[in-house]
Amino acid sequence: MRRFSATAAIRPLVLVTAGTLALAGCGGDEPAGPDLSVSGAYMPQPVSDMAAGFLTVTNKGDEDAELTSVTSDLGEVTVHETEGQAMREVSSLDVPAHGALVLESGGSHLMFEQLAQKPREGQTVSVTLHFTGLDPVEVDLPVKAATYRPTSGN
């Protein structure tokens, strides 16, 4: 008798756990809000006391995300847009739902100033991307040759 009742007490616990897992899996199929991933990050080896950083933030979610700031141990980081031959600092950039924010040579980019040291090809620079209402995203930028250009499909 004692053995039987012990088994009966355990069984409902197992059922509750399985039910919780099934619910979590169901919710994961339709993510609410932005769903971000970062690819193609790199920094050309700096030739002055400034450096640029490039990367793509992809948003597979149903809501826009907003990149508001970038921080790094390497130095001051600002986000720049390029207009014609001039670049200017912007306070934020959108990552559209089901779209991407592309930071690329000749376009929008990360600008590093007051470098703590000059990173060299083969090293890695860590940055943290800050988005409105989301957890910060850590990204490692491999340092490439100063003349490096990514090939399409890379």
Ligand code: CU
């Ligand atoms: Cu710039």
